[in-house]
Amino acid sequence: MSNLLIPDSAIVREVFHENDDTSTFTLQFTDAQKRLEYTFRPGQFNMLSIFGVGEAPISISSSHDNRENFTHTIRHVGSLTRMFGKLKVGDLLGVRGPYGNGWPFEQAQGKNLLIVAGGIGLAPLRPAIYYILRQRELFGKVELLYGAKNPGEMLFRHEYSKWAAHLSMLLTVDDAAGFDWNHNQGLVTGLFDKMESVPENTVVLSCGPEIMMKHVTKGLLARGFQSGQLYVSLERKMHCGVKKCGRCQVGSKFVCHDGPVFAYDVLENEPAEIIGVLGRE
Amino acid sequence: MLQEDHPLVKSAGTVSLPAAELKEFVAALMQKFPVIAPILKGREYVFAQLEDAAQLADDYQPTILPAKKVLQQPLETVFSFVRQEAFAEDGKCTSLGEERICFVDHGAAVQKKVLFGVRPCDVNSFNVLDEVFCKDLPDPFYCQSRQETLIVAQNCVKPCRSGFCYYQQTGPGLQRGYDLLLTELDNAYLVEAGSDAGRELLALHPFAAAAPEMSLARDELLAATSRRLPKHILTRNLAELLEENVDHPVWEDLQRRCLGCGTCTMVCPTCFCYNVYDKLDLGLESGVRQREWDSCKLMEFSQVALGHNFRKGRQARAQWRIYHKLLYQQRQFGKTGCVGCGRCIYSCMVNIDLTDVASTLGGE
């Protein structure tokens, strides 16, 4: 029986500093066979290791079409992720995956898409955006709402103009002081009044801090969306990624296996106080 | 090994063992396998590898830790790694210019062993853990150990101090999941084989044929045990009661009493959560990745990088454990998350009792 907990080795090919505390790492498996075999779906994650420091689940932030390498966009806030921040081109790290279900493109095909992201939550949505851009004709209207603390914290800024050619975008920040900012200010839910998306024939993909997604789901339900149309991607502590360590349980679901993407109707009746933030109050 | 036409094999492996010969049989097993069985430790019992058949505690209260510890060890090394040139052997290595890192898999090489005298509740916990560890992507540590462990189970002919297995349909008699099953009758054990491997074990001792009345006596004893269990748990509508009573005052009472010490989960035979951490050797060039039993009752369990904790309050954690045992685990794996062994009740320093919680919710 193979030890599924031993990672493969990958090398850092490129480091791009998105902002003060977030970097995007381009990784490539050192083993050529592994490079050939490895595929993932938008919204899935890998378990990334720095040996001697630890392992954590991190969303894949690149296009699934790129078979040579893949990227992870990491905010350096914890003990382990701060160590990721020290990685340089040529360094080795451990990768296991991909794990999780990914965004529901089977259900979304032929429909309009509303994407609502907050802060680092845009990272797991970027592969979804690439997926949409590659096959734009499969979807109706696509709208992206993105909020961050300030303009400097917005991820993937250099790509917005390319995205904007194919989908409508509304950006907002909590605080624009010190920046040249001609977009919106306030919470991402404040953009609901300005968006063009309507409940009819629309699938919503959302990722961000769970408290943000709580307000997103509340706000959209109030606007006539049904909970089955809303998909949220959850973050939990994970030590295995394969439904064993028990850390990521949300009610009867394992975020690593049944998620990280959940239709909100799966969560809305679970008691919020014991599953986390989302759910029934 | 017994010949095919041996009367014991023909009798589908149901034999009798005089009580005085039990330890002889254990000694015979020890000749062939490491035998892990309950032994006395202070005032309690623990599963340990026997050094002498005389150590066996044949009449014992539930062990401190469940028999699960033999299959999912409290502390396991997942793999070791080293960053150096000289390292070779069975490792899986990656070299890259100056850098080279090698892994050694610690999941291999499991020795065949006998788990002796394990009670129906613990055997049923294995069926739950099998769902966790051996479905989809199997965990090499648990599953290899499980495959290589022969189970000699022992029915409970007396009630233990806080069990309620009968109501969870996990005891006091065992239906399946054993290689051999012992039932202590007046002066002899009824020994039943539940697998080919079990039937093979019968060749290790000159058993006598089982009298037909023995099965009847077994059934009567087990029925009597069921009636005399010290605890019962309300099972009718329990799922609905839990779903409807998230804000019941009983949870507030739990949070007031719960010490948050983690004991109830450490002694639980169906708890499977573990923590993982890397341990570096002093030179910082080699080390191990280890995993250790973990507990949802501990505050740090659900804390993520930025410090957000999804179950920060003691009440949320106390409540989560009971919801997971009595509701979620059933939904996850189609098997009850509580096998009624009563360890969490006995071990709790502040007398938190999930059967009381169920009764309170049911208005009893």
Add this chain to the structure above:
Amino acid sequence: MSGLPKVAIYKFASCSGCQLEFLNLEPVLLDLLGMVDIAHFVMARSASSPGPYDIGFVEGSIVNAEDVGRLKEARAESKLLVAIGACATHGGLQSISNWLPMREVESSVYATPVQTHPLKSFPVSEYVKVDASLSGCPINKNELVEFIKSALLGVTPRIRPHSVCVECKLAENVCLLVSEGKPCMGPVIRAGCSALCPSRSTPCTGCHGPSSDCNVESLRTTFAGLGLHQSEITRHFRKYAALDAEFQKGGRT
């Protein structure tokens, strides 16, 4: 001496048992000396090289004005300041005296009145910012080594925040509280000691200080149920870490 990180070990009011644990690291001490430069360690080295230091370990509690001054200097010259041992992290055994009239304490210690000018016994964090704490009486060697490795790597050390019960169960000890009715502090005390005392059939006396989110009120009730008098229970909570906010609830008279 070298480019190695410089370490200083400071002593305040204490028995020196925690400093001794550095020397008790004997099997790995030489390896350790290859990784750090122990630049100031009065117990072990006659010569000291001056600060600034990368890590300053502080042993002992702060009991008088002179201590406060020296502690502030230590803080100023240490990049990381680490409180080690129950005295430095929680006030220690001598903080029992905080709840007695000072004259009574003095007369019980000294035959004739002396000019000691003691303050009450306070943990280091009362006066300066502390970057990390290793509690225990004495500190646990494994935690010390874990801390040093982590500090060198720049990661958060794995210092167990939870109760002693977790390690006690992992060791499959007989529960002294449940099975033997002894007042064991384990349920509210931070682990990291591998349940040293309960593993030797001795109830935990609490030298590691409070565990995360400990429930002091509930353990008081349990102890009362064992037949302990309120004043006895209070003594249990005042032994090493009486000043802790949670333990003050347990330390009431």
